[in-house]
Amino acid sequence: MTTPVLDLLHAIEQASPSSLTLVGVLCGAALLLHILQLRFAGKGAAGALSLFKWLLVLAALRVLEVQVLRDTWATFMMVLHGVVIWLAFRAILHDLYAGVWLARIQKRPPNRILLNLLSFAMTLFLVAYGLRSVLGVDVSSLLTSSAILTAVVGFSMQDTIGSLFSGLLIQTEKPFKIGDWIKVGELEGQVTEVTWRYTKLTTFAGNQVLLPNNAVAKERVVNFTEPFPEVSLVVPVPAPLAAPPVRVKSSLEEVLRKAPLVSKNRAPRVRLAEITLDHALYRLVFYVDDYEDVYAARSEVLSAVWYEFHKQGIEFPMARRRLVTGPRKAPQKHGDLTELLSGVGLLEGMREDELELIVQCAAVRTYPPGASIVEQGQGGTTMFLIAEGEVAVARDGRELTRLGQGDLFGEMALLTGEPRQADVTAVTPVRCLELDREAFRGVMDKNPQLVANVTRVFQEREAQMRQAPRPDGEASAQGLFDRFRRIFW
Known part of the structure; x- marks a missing residue:
């Protein structure tokens, strides 16, 4: 009487020494790879070692089945083959594809649903193959007989x-x-x-x-993360009707320029969106690099707006009404500033009341020594008149000249929209008047002499360009004048 164990021992006795040696070498190599896999756990090499390990085990089983056992333990060997094939497939799928190719090379998370689906499909295939080969079960008839049960479960x-x-x-x-x-x-x-x-x-x-x-x-x-991670924010800010738009916009632009969480990749914008009976509504449009910082950036900007308005003397409007019974207060005069404006060639020939209007529509800015007023390449639509102090004008890091009281800079940006051609930095404490394009347009519509002054500025610019070569990318005088006409006419 024979038993499976006796049959196994008899098969081993009849096998050739070379076959047994080959099985031992393959199993030893697989064990060595397993030790190396544990040694390099968590690294890219572990996936490849796992795959080679199971391939060696599969080769050892194949040699054992063909050269040693032959027809002995055939069913057990078939099941064992299926288990090792599934383990090798899992090593390819999870260790190499997900762990090495996706996580380390592609730098993206694996698709867990796809991995589980492929693992389930492989398991289903091996089980169906085992039922058909080992037990002789007709899988197709089994699926047909369970169709009604599947429908009930699915519903x-x-x-x-x-x-x-x-x-x-x-x-x-x-x-x-x-x-x-x-x-x-x-x-x-x-x-x-x-x-x-x-x-x-x-x-x-x-x-x-x-x-x-x-x-x-x-x-x-x-x-909010795709197609690009920057997130756009629109923050409304109310301001009093008495505050000139150039003054409010300049203050808000300064806030956005200094806010750490506002993205530097996209230029922020300030727009006057609405004028009501008791306030003017401005909208701050800016970007944040990460959506996670949206609420923090909004809080940071609004806090900075409060402090900037407080520093500039701009009061937030409140829904209130008051009855004024006293005499009307005369508008504040700015004699020193209007006198400076009268000496500017661009504003030559303008009446005192027109100069006073320009001052009232402009923003008075102060800068400490070393502060940057404008930067080379920066966009802008304002020009500056120095009331007090001295500034240094530099291009590409090289100082060109210095300007003082009564000097004007930034006029080409206002007239043509041309990017700033130089860096302007405060040398001493500086107080200057910043005038924007809207206020200048309103004054120019009332005074034809201003158009002649602008034409003379462009003629002088053309003469300067003939004497010295202009930097790469700088537009010609005629091109700048064409821009001016498109903007103002």
Whole structure:
């Protein structure tokens, strides 16, 4: 009487020494690779070592089956082959593809749903093959007989199955990925995980929310991270009607320029959006590099606006009414500033009341020594008149000249929109008058002499360009005059 154990021992006795030696060498090599795999755990080489290990085990089983056991333990060897093939497939899928190719080379998270789907399909194939080869079960008839049961189960679990297929579609179409900030319906959060059944979000409050994938597929999804991570913010700021727009805009632009969380990749903008009975509404349009900083950036900008308005003497409007019974207060005069403006060639021939209007529509700016007033290449639509102090004008890091009281700079940016051609830095404490394009346009419409002054400025600019070569990229005098005509006429 024979037993499987006796048959195994007899097969080993009949096997050739070379076959047994080969099986031992293959198993020893697989054991060595397993030790190296543990040594390099967490590194890219571990995936390749795992695959080679299971290939060596598979080769050892094949030699053992063909050269040693032959027909002995055939069923057991078939099952063992299937297990090792599944382990080798798992090493290719999880260790090499997900762990090395995606995580280390592509630098992106693996698609867990796709990995699980492929693993399930491989398992199903090996089980079906084993049932057919070992037990002789007809898999096709088994599937046919269970069709009714499948329909009943599918109807009772339609929500769960819907979530599974929605999760597969999300992973296939990739409307968002792990780490993106999204808005699903009215819920905002950062995607931390996407599984078969749900999408996990972490909100600003730190709460974790599990959204069924079929609910995500039905809702309107907004991705704040794609196609670019910068997020646009529009912050309304009310200001009093008495404050000139150039003064308010200049203050708000200064706030946006200094705010650390405002993106430097895209230029912020300030727009006068609305004028009501009791206030003027300005809109600050700027970008934040990361959606996670949206609320912090909004708070930072609004706080800086409060302090800047307080420094400039601009009061926030309040919904109030008051009855004035006393005599009307005479408008404040700025004799020193109007006198300086009268000596500027661009404003030659203007009446005192027109100069006073320019002062009232302008913003008075102060700068400490070393402060940057304008930067080379920077856009702008304002010009500056120095009332007190001295500034240095430099281009490409080389100082060209110095300007003092009564001197004007930045006029070409106001007239033509040309980028600033030089850096202007305060040498001493500086007080200057900043005039914007809107105020200049209003004055020019009332005084034709101003048009003749502007024409003379361009003629002088053309004469200067003939005497000295202009820098690369600087427009000609005629080109600048054409820009002026398009803007003001």
